[in-house]
Amino acid sequence: MARVQGRVKGLDGLRALAVVLVFLSHKAHVDAIDAGKIGVWLFFLISGYLIIGELHRNRLQIEQNGARTAALLYVFFMKRALRIFPVYYLLLIALTIVHASFYQRDVDLGLAWHFVFLSNFWVGLVHDGWPGTVSHFWSLAAEQQFYLVAPFVLLFVRASRHLRLCAALIAAAACAHLALYETGAIAPLIYAFSPWNFAMLALGGALAIAGDRVSLRTRWSSAVWFVGAWAAIAGFALARADCIDCAQTPASATQSAGALLPGCFDIGLALSLGALFLWLVRRQDSAFVAALEVRPLAYLGTISYGFYLFHNFVPSRLGVAPGLYARLDVPDVAQPFVAILLQFILAVLLAHLSWQVLEKRVLEWKRPLETAIRNRLPARAAAAASQP
Template sequence: MHEIYQRVFGAAKAIRGLDGLRAICVLFVLTDHAGLTKAQETGTLAVWVFFALSGFLIVPILFKARQRVEAGTSDGPTEIVLFMRNRALRIFPIYYLTLALIFLSTVTLVSGDNVNKFYGSVGWILTYTTNVYIGFVRHDWLGPLSHLWTLSVEQQFYVFFPLLFIWLPSRFWRSGMLVSLLVLLVVSCWWVFDDELEFRVNSLSGFYAIAVGGLFGLAARRLGSIDLRFSGLLITALGTVLVLQHLYFILNGHPNAALIIAPLLSGLLIMLLTVCQNSTATRFLEIPLIRGVGVVSYGFYLFHNLLLGPSGRLVALLTGMREGTIFLIMQIATAFVLTMIVSIISFIFFEERLMQLKKRRAPSAVVAAGSNG
C-alpha cells in the first residue's frame, strides 16, 4: 500500500503544479456532470484548461523534435513516428480498454436509452470522431459518453499538427503558431459561432485552444525559471479571473465568448505556474492528495462519467434519497472515491507499465535512418 501511495501521491513531476491543476479540473468536470455545478458549466471551463495544458506540454516536445531535425541528429519522418508512438501508448490502451468494458458491461454501467447511444455512436467513438458525431450528425450529447468528444479533438490535433509543423523551421514556430491560432479562431467563428454546440465541439475551436497553450509553452521555454515577486498572489488572482469571466459569460448567455477567452487566460496561468516554480500557488498544488488526483487524471476523466450513475444508485439504496443538494454531494463523494480507486488501479497496473515503453527511443533501424537524415 505504501508503494502505491508513493507512486501516485509521492513523486513530483518535472514541472511542479500542473498535476494539481489537473486535479482541480477533473473535480470541476465531476461536479458539473453530477449536476451540482451544471448551470455554471464548470466542466466546460475545465475542458478548455485541459486543451491549453495539452498544447503547452506537447508543442514544445515537437519543437525540440524539429530542432533535432535541424541539427541533423534525426529526420522528420522519424520524429513523427516517435511522437505518434508515444501518444498512442499514453492514450489508446486505456481508452479502448474503457470502451471494451462498456461493451461488456452495458447492463450495469450504461442503461436504458444510453445503451442505444453507445451502440449508435460506437463507430465514431472508435475512430476518435465523437465530436463530429455529437455536433454535426446527432446534434445532441451522448449522456455518459459525451465527455469522449474532448479526447477526439486532442487526438485529431496530435495527428495533424506534427504533419504540418515538423517541416517548419524552428525560427518560424512562434509566428506560425500565432497565425495558426488566429486563423483557426476566425474560421471557427465564421463557420459555426451562432450554434453553441457546434462551436464548442468542432475541431477548429479545440485546435485554437490547444494552439494557444502551445504558444505559451514556447514562451515558457524561452523564459526559463524566473523569480517573480508576489507570484503566488498573481497566479491566484489570474485563476480567479479565469473562473469569474467564465461564470460571467455563461450566466449571461454568451458561452462562446467564454470559450474564446478561457484558453488565453489558461495558457498564461499555466506559464506562470511553470516559470515560478517556488510560488505559494505552486506549493499548494503540490500537496500530495491534490497532486495525486492529477497524476491519475486521464483515467479519472475517462471513468468518472461511467461511475456517476452507479454511485447515485448506491447512495439512493443506502439513504433513500434520490434528489437534492445533499444527495448530489453524497453522489459526487461516492463517485470520487470509486473513480479514484479504479483510476489508481489502472495507473499502477496498466498505464504506468505501458508508459515505460516510451523510454525506448526507437527500433535500431529507425534510429539509424534518423541519424543519417
C-alpha cells in the same frame, strides 16, 4: 542548441483540478460557472504546452543536430499510442459488449465514431446532442486529431515559424468560433466541434515556444496580459458590432451583436486561462505551485486520464439512499454531497487500478522502444561518424 525541457512543477496538480472541474460539471451539475469547459480547456492548454513544445524542440534537433525526421515521427506516435490506446480501446471493447447486452441499449452511443476518434464530429454534426455516458469522449477525439496533424506540420516547418503558425491558428479559430455563435449553431456543436478547441492547444504551444522570450520579472506581467486579453476581446466585439450595425437594421444588428457576446466571453476566458498558466510555469517557486505539488493532488493528476475516461460511467444513483440517511440522521442538505463524494471515490479507485495494472506497465515500454528507434535511425552526424 535545442533546450531540454525539464519537469514543470504543478502540471499534475493542475490536471487534477481540471478533472475535478469536469467531474463536478457532470456529477454535481455545477451551473454557476461552466466548470466542464474550464476543465477541458485546462487539459488542452497542458497538452499543447507539452506536445507542441516537444515537437518544437524536435524540429530544432533536426536543424541543429541532424536528427532524423522519420525517427522523431516514430517516437512521437509510439509515445502517444502507448499513452492513449490501450485503456481507451479496452474500455470501448468492453462498452460495446455490454451495450449490445444490456447497458443503455435504448441510447445511440455512436461507438463506431469513438473507435476512430471522430466523437466530436459525431456529437456536433451527426447526433446533434450529447450521447449518454460517452459524451466526454469528444475531447479525446479533438486531441487525437491534433496529434495526427501537428507532428507533420511542425517537424517539416522551420522552428522559427512555429510561433507564427500557432498565432495564425488561434486567430482563425477565434473567427470561426464567433461565426458559429453568429449563425445560431447548437450548443453541442459549438462546445465539441468548434475550432477554438484546437486554438487552446495552439495557445499552450505558443506559451511553450515563446516561454523563454516572455519576461515575467514583475508580479504584474500576467495581470497585464489578463487585462489586455479582455480589452482586445472587448475591442473586437465592439468593432464587430459596429460592422453589423452598418450592414443591418437596428433590430437585427442588436440581435447579431448579442449572439457574439458568449463567443467573445469564451475567447476572453481562454486567454485568461492562458495568462494563469503562463504565470504558473514561470513562477515555479510560488505558493500556488507548491500547493499543486501536494502528493494526493499530484497523484490524481497522474491518473487523471483514467479518471476522465471512467468517471462518467459511475452510476449517478450511487450514494442516493434517502432511507438509509434518515436512519443515520444525515441532514438533508448533506445527502447530495455524500453521494457525490462516493461517486468521486469510486472514480478515483477505478483510475488507480487502471494506472497500476495497465497504464503504468504499458508506459514502461516507452524508453526501450524509443532507444530502439533512435538506434535504428540515428542522427545524420552520428551515422556519418560511424561510417569507415
